[in-house]
Amino acid sequence: MALYLLVFGVCLLVIGTTVVILLSTHTPRYRTEAHHLLDVFDKALASQVSESEWNALIGYPIRHDEYLEGVRRRAVHLMEEHGRRWQLVQGKPLLNTRGQAELQALRDHLAARMALRRT
DSSP states (O other): OHHHHHHHHHHHHHHHHHHHHHOOOOOOOOOOOHHHHHHHHHHHHHTHHHHHHHHHHHOOOOOOHHHHHHHHHHHHHHHHHOOOOOOOOOOOSSSSSHHHHHHHHHHHHHHHHHHHHHH
């Protein structure tokens, strides 16, 4: 009987600890902010971005900021219109010349908006 109570107590302790740990931890959340977009735009303009990094940031909707969602959608549109994924592995730019110019304009506009919000 003592052995039964000991095993029952240990099992109860392990299960209880597991439940407490699971209830106290929260689901991690990732929020795309303007500086994340600027970083990936800078890397894309310097031909240093990987396709997976581009898709990880640009491929998912931004629900907390309507303006950033518009910028993200514009970047998706640029990729659809001017993207050259097949040349990325050769070290060439992600976008063609016109796409690079439009991405630079989008990047400058986002940077100017960030500067205005800081002041």
